[in-house]
Amino acid sequence: MTGPARRKGLTPRSEDFSAWYNEAVQQAELADYSPVRGSMVIRPWGYGIWENMQRALDDMFKATGHSNAYFPLLIPMSFIEREKEHVEGFKPELAVVTHAGGKDLEEPYVIRPTSETIIYSMYAKWVQSYRDLPILLNQWANVMRWELRTRLFLRTAEFLWQEGHTAHATEAEADEEALRMLGVYRSFMEDWMGMPPLTGAKSESEKFAGAVRSYACEALMQDGRALQAGTSHMLGQNFARQFGLTFQSEQGREEYAWNTSWGVSTRLVGGLVMTHGDDVGVVVPPRLAPTQVIVVPIGRSDEQWAAVREAAERVVGGLGDAGVRVEADTRRHLSPGAKFFEWERKGVPVRVEIGPRDVARGEVVVVRRVTAPGEERKEGVGEGRAVAGMPARLEALQGRLLEAARARREAGTHRGEVSSIEELGALLDGGAGFVHSGWSGDPAVEERVKEATRATIRVIPGEEFRSAAAPERCVGGGKARMEVVWARAY
RNA sequence: CGGGGCGUGGCGCAGCCCGGUAGCGCGCCUGCUUUGGGAGCAGGAGGUCGCCGGUUCGAAUCCGGCCGCCCCGACCA
Numbered sequence: 255m256t257g258p259a260r261r262k263g264l265t266p267r268s269e270d271f272s273a274w275y276n277e278a279v280q281q282a283e284l285a286d287y288s289p290v291r292g293s294m295v296i297r298p299w300g301y302g303i304w305e306n307m308q309r310a311l312d313d314m315f316k317a318t319g320h321s322n323a324y325f326p327l328l329i330p331m332s333f334i335e336r337e338k339e340h341v342e343g344f345k346p347e348l349a350v351v352t353h354a355g356g357k358d359l360e361e362p363y364v365i366r367p368t369s370e371t372i373i374y375s376m377y378a379k380w381v382q383s384y385r386d387l388p389i390l391l392n393q394w395a396n397v398m399r400w401e402l403r404t405r406l407f408l409r410t411a412e413f414l415w416q417e418g419h420t421a422h423a424t425e426a427e428a429d430e431e432a433l434r435m436l437g438v439y440r441s442f443m444e445d446w447m448g449m450p451p452l453t454g455a456k457s458e459s460e461k462f463a464g465a466v467r468s469y470a471c472e473a474l475m476q477d478g479r480a481l482q483a484g485t486s487h488m489l490g491q492n493f494a495r496q497f498g499l500t501f502q503s504e505q506g507r508e509e510y511a512w513n514t515s516w517g518v519s520t521r522l523v524g525g526l527v528m529t530h531g532d533d534v535g536v537v538v539p540p541r542l543a544p545t546q547v548i549v550v551p552i553g554r555s556d557e558q559w560a561a562v563r564e565a566a567e568r569v570v571g572g573l574g575d576a577g578v579r580v581e582a583d584t585r586r587h588l589s590p591g592a593k594f595f596e597w598e599r600k601g602v603p604v605r606v607e608i609g610p611r612d613v614a615r616g617e618v619v620v621v622r623r624v625t626a627p628g629e630e631r632k633e634g635v636g637e638g639r640a641v642a643g644m645p646a647r648l649e650a651l652q653g654r655l656l657e658a659a660r661a662r663r664e665a666g667t668h669r670g671e672v673s674s675i676e677e678l679g680a681l682l683d684g685g686a687g688f689v690h691s692g693w694s695g696d697p698a699v700e701e702r703v704k705e706a707t708r709a710t711i712r713v714i715p716g717e718e719f720r721s722a723a724a725p726e727r728c729v730g731g732g733k734a735r736m737e738v739v740w741a742r743a744y
Numbered sequence: 745c746g747g748g749g750c751g752u753g754g755c756g757c758a759g760c761c762c763g764g765u766a767g768c769g770c771g772c773c774u775g776c777u778u779u780g781g782g783a784g785c786a787g788g789a790g791g792u793c794g795c796c797g798g799u800u801c802g803a804a805u806c807c808g809g810c811c812g813c814c815c816c817g818a819c820c821a
Contacts, residue, residue, distance in 0.1 A: 272815070287813075368821085400746070402819060409820075436764095462821035470821080485821050517821085552780055558784070559779095591781035609780050619780085 266533050271477040278527055279406045282600045292404035292411030299600055300407075302544030303413065303523055310446050310541070311416065311518065314438050320390040320418060325372050327396075328363035333371035335498040340370065343463020347399040349411075364396040370464065370493055370515055373419045378499040381511060384423045387501060388431070392418040405565060407524030408481070408744055415519035421499060421511040425490070428512035429467070432488040435467040435516040437482035447522065448655035449473050449529045450538045451483055452688065452739060456712030459697055462515075466490035472712040472741070473530040474663045478687040480712045480741035483525050486516035513615065529659050532626075535599035537623055539655050540648035547573055547644060548597045549582040552590045552609035559586070560630065565608045565637065569618060571735040572641035578648065600624060603651050606640065620647070626654055663688070669721045671731050675699075678740060679707040688712070688741050692725030692734025699730030709740040 265273040266283065279285055284300030295302065313320070328351060335341045344367045351363045366372070377389055398412045418435060422428040436453055442448045451471035461468035465487040481546045493499065494510040503509050530537040540546050551566040553559035565580045573580040583593050590607070597605060609621040617634045625631050635643070666687035672678050681689050693699065695712070704710055713719075720737050728734045 270815095276814085289812095290814075343821075400821080403815095404815090457820075460821075465821075469821060482821075489821075515821095550780095554779055586779085589781080589783055591779085591783090593782090594780095595782055611780075654815070681769050 263537060267531075268682075272614055274531075274533070275408065275524075275528060278599075279524075279537050282527075282649060284523065284527070284536065285406050286674070288686050289404075291413075292401060292556075292705055293420055294410050294718070295404050296414075297543060300523055303526065303542050304520055306542045306544065307442075307446070307522060308416070309482040310436075311442055312392075312394075314442060315392050315416075315418065318390075318434060318438060320392045320420075321461060322393065324395070325376065325393045327366055327679055329366050329369070329372045331362045331364055333375060336371065337464045337492055344368070344399070347401060349398050349400050351587055366395070367397055367399045368515075368517075369393065369395070369397075369417055370419065370489070370513075371497070373499045374421070374499050374513060377419075377421050378494075378497045379512070381421065381499060381501050383649055384501050384503050387421055387423045387511060388427065388550035389421040390418075390431075391420070392416055404668055405524075408521055410520075415517050417515060417517045420493070420514045422514070423501065423503065423509070423511065424595075425488075425512050428514050429488050429491075432467070432469055432486045432514045432516065433698060435514070436471065436484075436486040439471050439486065439516070439518060441512050441604050442518075442676060443473065443522075444738055446539070446541050447529070448652060449525055450656065450658050450660045452663075452715060452719050454715040454719060454739070455736070456710045457697075457700060457714060459700055462487045462713060464489060464492055465515075466492065470713055472688075472739070472743075473525055473529065474528070474666050474687045474741070475525070475744070476531070476662065477528070478666055478685060478742070479680075480687065480743045481521070481525045481528065482712070482743065483522060484516070484518040487514060489513040489515060495588050513541060530655055531601075532624070536601035537655070538653045539599035539604065540603045541662060543601070543603055545578065545579040545581045545602050545660050546578050546648055546660070547604045547606055548593075548602045549573075549606045549608065550590055550593050550597075551582065551584060552607060554610075558610045561613050562608050562610065565618070568589055569606060569608065569637065569641060572638075578639065578644050594621075603648060622651065624651070624655070624658075671727055673727055674731070675703050675706050677704060678709065678729050681741070682707055682742060688739050690721055690725065690737060690739055691729045692727050693736055693738040694728035694730060694732050695735045696728075696730060698727060702730060703740065707740075709742050711738045712741045712743060713739050715739055 264277045267274045283297045285294045286298050288295045346612040349365045352359055394416050396412055396414050401409050401411055404410050420431050440451055440453050443451050453471050456468035456470055467488040470482055471484040472480045475481055491510040493513050499511045500508050501511055527536050549566045549569055551562035552554055553562040570580050570582050586641045603623050605621040612618050616637055618637050618640050619632055620635050621632045668681050668686040668689045672691035678689055700711055714736055725734050725737050
């Protein structure tokens with residue numbers, strides 16, 4: 255199995271999804287393992303995707319009134335320890351700096367696992383009056399959580415993310431903010447990633463350490479497991495109390511501010527791979543692809559090469575003018591086939607082949623990375639028409655990826671009464687990803703389900719995702735008080 | 745942290761049981777011929793066999809300890 259036959263492709267997803275994922279990520283050159291335990295190197299192709307994600311998200315944050323700022327990497331240990339649930343949640347995975355400048359530090363610093371504490375300590379300095387609120391900041395940063403078991407992009411010890419932190423005068427305003435950003439995440443995942451998530455609230459046991467309410471986007475991966483792709487928290491006044499974040503209200507009273515925090519990380523890149531990838535490799539949606547179109551000139555003799563190069567340059571120029579991110583692969587030591595495989599593994603949405611035959615006809619061959627049923631993969635198109643039609647072609651592909659992912663999510667979702675834990679387990683074993691059911695609200699039921707099936711409540715779905723007929727029975731027996739969605743999660 | 749697997753040129757592996765000249769494929773370099781789905785031939789470079797210690801005339805191989813990586817589980821907004 256290690257010979258040439260194996261080298262031609264990845265381990266099929268159906269055979270070993272985990273092996274497929276690792277191979278897909280590495281062969282697409284998204285990331286590589288590093289000498290540092292649990293920390294990966296994000297390579298240019300992977301980082302390019304992240305940069306495109308950042309740009310889109312950053313624009314959305316700005317459009318909703320937020321500004322960027324930057325806070326220190328190191329946080330005094332005492333800060334983390336101040337909020338009781340927060341410290342309990344994060345203590346086990348903290349990396350601590352105890353020694354610097356050649357001597358032991360008086361107070362250790364932790365490498366931020368998240369920045370609530372240091373940010374709200376600063377907000378406390380900046381806020382005196384209700385007129386200073388709201389504060390709407392975001393930071394792009396790296397954070398560190400010493401995870402016991404890591405996986406490329408999905409869970410690494412160090413990862414890149416953005417964390418939004420806001421302070422408001424009222425609870426209603428804070429909750430509105432938390433929900434607004436949940437909606438921003440959802441739009442981003444749908445419109446840019448083609449990864450339609452379920453959104454809703456977290457149960458008590460799954461919420462963020464220190465939050466009053468947590469909201470999340472949960473996406474269904476191709477292996478039927480859920481990926482928590484983004485979270486937004488209404489922190490109440492928990493941190494404000496610990497850090498003295500108070501303001502004088504319009505009525506002259508001293509009050510604690512209400513906070514929110516929200517974040518998405520490089521984990522999204524892993525989600526992208528597991529949403530759209532196939533047995534050939536990664537598939538990157540056009541809006542996020544660092545290169546949307548790869549032009550491959552094909553020629554034997556020097557004269558042929560000169561002719562196809564010229565045509566390739568014309569196409570690259572034309573596409574560039576049309577706002578398409580395009581590149582020509584002019585390496586002469588590689589055969590066309592080798593280049594085809596390489597770019598397919600990386601997931602470039604469209605390839606344009608230009609050989610002597612095409613030049614003679616004034617055509618190019620346009621090849622799609624993914625095809626709809628019944629659609630030709632390769633297509634000879636007049637050069638001018640190929641260039642002019644490319645933006646529309648890319649948008650169509652973007653839309654198709656979203657629809658395919660939505661269809662997979664729906665096919666992997668079970669709705670209807672689930673009246674026992676055994677039945678829930680059978681549904682999950684039978685291929686269901688998201689299983690809707692009723693729930694009494696009793697944490698003991700969650701615990702029992704987890705024991706028996708390894709599934710957890712991913713969300714208490716928002717209105718739009720609830721079933722037409724609300725479930726009446728709780729999976730643990732008795733009456734349901736709400737609808738929940740179960741899944742085995744990453 | 746529990747269980748399993750694995751550390752040998754850049755990558756993937758064989759050799760280890762049974763101690764004795766370190767091997768294969770891919771990749772890389774040079775030359776020539778090639779280029780429409782992973783090119784061919786010829787020549788070449790590249791390895792203190794994860795680390796430390798022990799046994800032995802002699803250790804990739806046997807013994808002890810340590811370190812690291814991957815997978816499953818536990819843990820993990």
